[in-house]
Amino acid sequence: MVENRPWLTWATHAVLLLGVLVVAFPIYVTFVASTHTLADLVQTPMPLLPGGELVNNYLRALNVGLGEGAGTQAIGAGRMMLNSLVMALGIAGGKIAISIIAAFAIVYFRFPFRMPAFWLIFITLMLPVEVRILPTYQVVADLGMLDSYAGLTIPLIASATATFMFRQVFLTVPDELVEAARIDGAGPMRFFWDILVPLSRTNIAALFVILFIYGWNQYLWPLMITTDPAMVTSVIGINRMLAVGDDQAEWQIVMATTMLAMLPPVAVVVFMQRLFVRGLVETEK
């Protein structure tokens, strides 16, 4: 604050508070909706203060969730969140693993087709899943990876951004370290494990936070390749619970599942904020 004008300070805080409230309002209403019975909810308008059904609704969301279809078992929110977790960890871990070794090869070796390989990786930036939906689906179907964790993760783990980021990081590592390592008789893989990986620890953590959120929030891909209810991720599960045709959706259960599905990524952003911000800035370089 450059000048001291008390009313301006108050106005600023008022605007910020309003902003925070607008941002939080949908979540508050969702939380309220998850604590009522359906009968209370479908009134016009729905209640705006929490009700007493919190424990019941969340227990039902966790145990019944998607409900029993013809001949299928109920898939609870717990199972959905487990699927989301496997997918998010698989994508984040996979992307980091294959990107860091690719960047290592590109920065620390000279070999024929080095630049073509680099451009090949770059191209993945231009081909998001959304623009090559059908052919990618066909490839995964031909490989027999529908309804599997492999099918959920592997097609999404190629990443130009992560490779670029590690390349930037490696380029700032002093050459003297490589020379010292070579004098001491360390080979390339020894140098990679004992020096490069520890040096990029913070970058890896920051990237992991971003990729975890990215993986957890995937939508189109799991929507297409999972038909088995047991493989449904939490984001898709919510959508399935709402798509009941003419029946009344059980909003209180849907909203309890929504709260549960938002919890892990939001907790990551709030509690690992420094890594999160760092990851966002680094992946955009």
Added chain:
Amino acid sequence: MEKRVIFKGRVLPYLLLLPQIAVTAVFFLWPAGQALRQSMLIEDAFGLGSEFVWFENFVDLFEDPLYFESGLVTAVFSVSVAGLALSLALYLAVQADRVARGGAVYKTLIIWPYAVAPAIAGVLWLLLFNPTMGVLPFVLRALGYDWNHQVNGGQAMVLVVIAAAWKQISYNFLFFLAGMQAIPRSLIEAAAIDGAGPARRFWTIVFPLLTPTTFFLLVINIVYAFFDTFGIIHAVTSGGPAGATNILVYKVFNDGFIGLDLGGSAAQSVVLMAIVASLTVVQFRYVERRVHY
């Protein structure tokens, strides 16, 4: 920039690159090639054979009034999302930059929607705008305005724009705030000594110095509105009512996966790839310049 000191190895670098290249080839290049090939084929009515027709699918596509309409819907949608998310985020960032204390708390409370999946963001706003039980339609009705986005196309568009922009504010806010904090304090103070008030300082100093950030965010926001909002559209409106929110990405999915028009969907994919490619080029040329700046 290249390394001076390197390792020797004939096979090792290829082994290190192999996983990344293999995934790229199998799941990116091959499908993209298939999309290109399929975009020039027409399947017969029984799916038994297909005929090579050069650019006929593209000609059909560009002559299709529905495709044109979908393009228009996409343009309106992305411009509205980018405009709303950028202006609100900038406004909040200016305020957060101004407060002497509590800035970190506000920041935490504003950035967390980044973690919410687009489809979930859609569901949250769907609850708020639900014509029977939603809070906002109730308020609007009290003001004499009837809300039903399941029937009214314009209202459906407003709903998805709000949901999409809500989620993107956090990202823009972070980058605007970082951009503003990088502006030297002395510039602002010099202007204040010369008698420029907060508004004047913003428009003559802060805003021009933020131009690179704003431009970068504009590209990111357009890409977001084009491709990442699929979940919102699918969860909230399914492109309806009557195609009012049928953005291009949703149309590719709908025509190909549900309508099973392989050639037409592939042609749309190719058009979208061209759009992403040009947006990526713009973004990278710009990023190069930002490094010098």
